[in-house]
Amino acid sequence: MAAEGGGNGLALYALRRAVNAVPLILGVVIVNFVLIALAPGDPVMSLIGEYPAPPEYVERVRQDFGLDKSIPERLWLYLVNVAQGDLGFSFANRQPVLDLLLQRLGRTLILMLSTVVVASTIGLFLGVIAARKPGSLTDRGATGFALIGYAVPEFWLGQILILVFAVLLGWLPAGGFRSVRIEYTGLAAALDMFKHMLLPMAALSFRYMAITTRLTRASLLEVMSAQYIVAARGRGLSENTILWRHALRAAALPVVTVIGYNFGFIVAGSALVETVFGWPGIGRLMYDSIYTRDYPVLLGILLFVSVTVIIVNLITDAFYAVLDPRVRY
Amino acid sequence: MIDSSQGDTAPLRASSLVKGRFQMTWSTVKRALFVFAALLLAVPAAAQETPVKGGTAIVILGSDPEHLNVGISTSYPTAAVGANIYSGLVRSRADGRPEGDLASSWTVSDDNLTYTFTLRQANFHDGTPVTSADVVYSMLQIEAPNHGRFKTAYDQIASIEAPDAQTVVITLKAPYAPLLSLLTVFDAPVLPKHVFEGTDPLTNPANDAPIGSGPFKFANWVRGERVEIVRNDDYFLEEALLDKIIFRIVPQDVARSTAIEVGEADLLWGFYMPPADLPRLESDPNVNTWTGITIPALYFVFINTNTPGLDDARVRQAIMYAVDREQVVDQAQGGLGQAGSGPFGGGFAYAYDESTDFRTRYPYDPEKAKALLAEAGVSGLQLRFVYDSARGAFAAAGDIMRDQLRQVGIDLVLQPAERAVMVDRVYSGDYDLTMQSFTSGGDPTIGYHRIYRSAAPGTPFVNATGYSNPDIDAWLDQAGGLADQDARAEYYGKINEVLANDVPVMVMFDELASEASSGNLRGMRTLLDQRDGLEFLWFAPR
DSSP states (O other): TTTTTTTHHHHHHHEEEEEEEHHHHHHHHHHHHHHHHHHHSSSHHHOSSSOOHHHHHHHHOOOOOOTOHHHHHHHHHHHHHHHHHHOOTTTTTTTHHEEEEEEHHHHHHHHHHHHHHHHHHHHHHHHHHHSSSSHHHHHHHHHHHHHHHSOHHHHHHHHHHHHIIISSSSSSSSSSSSSSSSSOHHHHHHHHHHHHHHHHHHHHHHHHHHHHHHHHHHHHHHHTTSHHHHHHOOOOOOOOHHHIIHHHHHHHHHHHHHHHHHHHHHOOOHHHHHHHHHHHHHHHHHHHOOOOHHHHHHHHHHHHHHHHHHHHHHHHHHHHHHHTTTTTO | EEEGOOSSSOOOOHHHHHOOOOOOOOOHHHHHHHHHHHHHHHHHHOOOOOOOOEEEEEESSSSSOOOSGGGGGGOHHHHHHTTSSSSSSSEBOOOOOOSEEEEEEEEEEETEEEEEEEOOOBOOSOOOOOOHHHHHHHHIIIIIOOOOOHHHTTTTEEEEEEETEEEEEEESSSSGGGGGGGGSSTTTTOOOOHTTTOOOOOOOGTSSSSOSSSSEEEEEEEETTTEEEEEEETSSSOOOSSSSSEEEEESSHHHHHHHTTTTSSSSSEEGOOOOGGHHHHHHHHHEEEEOOOOOOEEEEEETTTTTTTTHHHHHHHHHHHOOOOOHHHHHHHHOOEEEEESSTTTOOOOOOOOGOOOOEEEEEEEHHHHHHHHHHOOSOEEEEEETTTOOHHHHHHHHHHHHHHTTTTTTEEEEOOOHHHHHHHHHHTOSSSSEEEEEESSSSHTTTHHHSSOOOOTTTSOOOOOOOEEEEEEHHHHHHHOOOOOOOOHHHHHHHHHHHOOOOEEEEEEEEEEEEEETTOOOTTSSSSSTTTGGGGGGGOO
């Protein structure tokens, strides 16, 4: 494997990883299914609404949605359906789960991807300037900022951002993903959406920015004491060149790992942030579905999250080869 | 025959709230002064205003409707949108008086068993005329099997028939007072037979793109974001004033009041209002607020009579004395309520009884509570208070009750649970005290009788106290069957007397409804349910 190198090896590696992912996803689906099925709370009660329904009616609704069958039976049916690309039917929304997910996927992806890009870029930058002169004022500022970012919960930050930027200053909209009063088209619509995205993105980014800052700093400090850096200094390279061209590249490996690893957490964070900002994405769908015990939708979302994490991990691994010439697949 | 225009169902109002003797708290005084001042200011201004056509209003919903078919669900957001797309046979004015919706008139037979409705000339939004066949089909095929509330009415109905295209005859098994209030768009909407016939009403695509005959037509739905409805220019009653209404979905409660504050929405109903934010909205010059009673809603605490200790009426009475319900209203409900006056609250004059008023019968008196507990020989009682963790008012009431019960030696353990779990626990009897809220439409029969009627364990949203009294059951049935309110009052008097002594339920308060709206929005609350009658909304020119 090490000797082959080149794109062919990477493709083979990716294929092998994809095949390995199948039992992993299957395991995730089964565990999720059983956990949700065992959780207390009856979805039929949410379906009927707050009214004393007669038992025969409750039983009929239970049958309509296949909830009268045993857990192993339901699990088997679910697996067979998923294998055929059918994620089931949402009790609460009375719509196929796949349709629901697809409607919302784009909105969550755009929020997640911009969060990852913004949080990583700013986090890397802050980490580098902090590591440049450990103990300096910039270092302390950046680490202090990271510490706060680490501690602040997303939903609280979101509300504070709304209070400041929407209520007090009136600069940005308080929620939603586009203006409701005016309907924009074309470029104006994109700009309108961007304005709506700024606050949720900021709320969601803060924590990951902090994580990236701390990790970049720690990783850089470790690399900066390595022998080849000492050698580079000895050859008379400027401190900036050493930092940005040599040290950062080596220090980036663990950072990339964590950025990939964080992806899953960003989906979880989006459940809170999307709820605070009324952003109709997957995260909010998850929140609503837990409340209504909408099993098929929850399972669909969890499946989506696990597949995303697996794909992102694969991309992360591929990145290693780009960053570190010694890594070959 | 009695002509409907004489109004055989008298206005169902909350007059007893004012009539009954009750201590005014400072917040009530402030609110009363505020309302008085607002009236002084508002009356001359309103007198000059004439309704203007046009414009778009943004109305807040707290969660996405599941679908828009009011005929198969009692869900709040579904009805909020659907009530303005569909029509019922009758509708209720803001004072509770029934008036014709699709029915131009109706007559009631002398034995109170046969109701005969004459339909107006009306069309569905697809151009098809509305006929009696649609009414009969909707009630029998769609609502009776699928709509929780209509089903309880249907149990009292012997037949629903259509002798000709414009006439519907409903025959009852026995006189049933609340029939008319269960024939509104919320319980018995008229759905198009030609769209639903031969399909499964639960999965018909028209549930997501409804075709009704109401003042607005369905236009667009982006799940999780908005539902849009537009004016129906072919409406059989007075046409809507607004061009369009956008229901905007704002799941987080604080974000809802913010949306009103920053002008991103025009109307927020009490159901979705965070009570803590109301004072802030009241002080905002660009926002109009209102509080009062629309549809009675009762907040109460079930006392599990199967719990050792709580099986003794004296212990339950002690709890009544130990909990300061005025304080709960002020602190847990932001003052938006009237401390509980009796088993059926103060919303229905004939079901309220001054002689057993809980506020005078059970004033806050911890010493008396201690004495009763000692008399019952109960000490060191530990009780679990199970409640829906999403309901802020329940949690706050729990905190207050814990402090107050501690003073009489009862240890209250707060057990918040997610709604689905709470429902499981409470209605299977796995609790000691629990707070709940029920609404009752235009008649106590609809929502409140179930709180006291004997019930099998395991049935959700009925009496979960384990209290069972054949006398009460019989009197409830009799009170529910009579149309004459004085005769009903007699039965409710007996019921109140017994329940005031047995107290299986601690009635906490009657909820006051609230509303916040853009400063220039007009025409709210023309009909009884805040969600209904959005065709009367209009914007005053700024």
